Amino acid sequence: MSTFQAPKGTYDLIPPASAKYLAVRDAISAPLKNSGYGYIETPGFENVELFSRGVGESTDIVSKEMYAFETKGGDKLALRPEGTASVLRAALEANLHKAGNLPVKLWYSGSYYRYERPQKGRYRHFSQVGAEAIGAEDPALDAELIILADQAYRSLGLRQFRILLNSLGDKECRPVYRDALQGFLRGLELDDDTRRRIEINPLRVLDDKRPEVQKQLVGAPMLRDYLCDACKAYHEEVRELLTAAGVAYEDDEKLVRGLDYYTRSTFEFVHDGLGSQSAVGGGGRYDGLSEMIGGPALPSVGWALGVDRTVLALEAEGIELELPATTSVFAVPLGEEARRVLFGVVTELRRAGVAADFSYGGKGLKGAMKSANRSGARYAIVAGERDLAEGVVQLKDMESGDQSPVALADAVTAIRERLA
Secondary structure (H helix, E strand, O other): OOOOOOOOOOOOOOOOHHHHHHHHHHHHHHHHHOOOOEEOOOOOEEEHHHHHHHHHOOOHHHHHHOOEEEOOOOOEEEEOOOOHHHHHHHHHHOOHHHOOOOOEEEEEEEEEEOOOOOEOOEOOEEEEEEEEEEOOOOHHHHHHHHHHHHHHHHHOOOOOEEEEEEEOOOOOOHHHHHHHHHHHHOOOOOOHHHHHHHHHOOHHHHOOOOHHHHHHOOOOOOHHHOOOHHHHHHHHHHHHHHHHOOOOOEEOOOOOOOOOOOEEEEEEEEEHHHOOOOEEEEEEEOOOHHHHOOOOOOOEEEEEEEHHHHHHHHHHOOOOOOOOOOOOEEEEEOOHHHHHHHHHHHHHHHHOOOOEEEOOOOOOHHHHHHHHHHHOOOEEEEEOHHHHHOOEEEEEEOOOOOEEEEEHHHHHHHHHHHHO
C-alpha cells in the first residue's frame, strides 16, 4: 500500500463505482443540452473577492468553509466553494451578455471545495452539475430550471424527492421584512455568533438547524406577509407554470438557502432517505449578483445538483442504474501469431464502435479466460495456431458457454450482428 492517502474529507472515484457517477452527470446534463444550455468550464480557484462579495461575508461558506490562500506572487485566491459566481464572472468577462441573445444559458460540471466536518453525504471535495440562465427576468425561466431538474431526477428513476419552494422578495420589499425580522430576533436569547448574523443577514437565522433556536423562532414575522405585489405575482406565476407542467412542489416559508445573492424564487431538492444531509440540490434567482461583482444589471436564475448526494439518493431508493458494459468482447490469443492477429481484430472492433479488450501480459488460456470473465464481456474470441491455420477464430458466448468457429475475415461483422 502507498504511504499516501486521500486528504481527510475527500474521496477517490474508482471503477466500477465511478461509472454510476458518470451516468448521474450525464442524466442531469441531458435535459439541459436539450434546452439551449451550452457547456462552460471555469478554473478550480478564483480571486477570493469574487466569493466574499458574491456569496457573502456573513455566510458559513465564506466565513468558515472556504479554502483561501495567498500565492507566491501575492494573489489572494480561493478554491471555488460553489459554481454560480465563477460562471457569472466568466460570462461577464467574455461579454456573452452583449451577443444579443438573452438569456445566456450555461451548464457546468466539476469539483467544489468546502472545509466542513466530514460525514456521509458531506465532503470537503464534492461534485456538482449546475445550470445558469443569465440576463432575463422571467418566471418561465425559474420554472424551466426546476422542471429540468425534476426531469433529470425522474430519468434516473428517483421518486422520493421533494421540491421546496419559496420567494425571498426583491430589493423593494426585502429591506422592509429584514427590519421587521431584525426587530423580532434582537429580542431572543441567542449566542454571539447568531447575534452578529442578525445584523449582517438576519434571514440566515431562519435557516438555523438547532432545535433550541427553531423553538424561539415560533411567531417570527413571515416573508410572505411582506412581499410586494410584483414579487407576489412573479411567485404565483412560477407556481402556476410548475403545476401546469405536472411538477409537484411544497411551499416552504423558511427556505432561505445558504448564499446571500438569492432574490425572489428560491428552491431546494430534498430526499428523505438521506437523514440530516437531505438536500440533494438547490438554487434560485439572483438578480443582483452581477452588480455585486462589478457587472451590469443582469437578472439571472440557476441551480446546482450534487452528484454525490444524488448517488446516495439512488442507493436509498434501492435503484440500480442500467450501465452499459465496459467490455462487450474479450480477446484471448494463444501464441505469438494469435496475439498479433487478435490485437488487429480488437482494434477493428473498437473502430466499429464495439467495446473490446485484450488479454495482455502473455497469460495462459486459464488465466486469460478468468480475465475475460471478470471483464463482464458477453463474448470471448479465442484463437490458437490451429484456428489461424484454418482461417477461423472461436467465438464463445460467456453467458451460455456455447462456442463456435467464425471465419477470421468475417469476425467483426459476425460479432456486431450477435451484439445487435
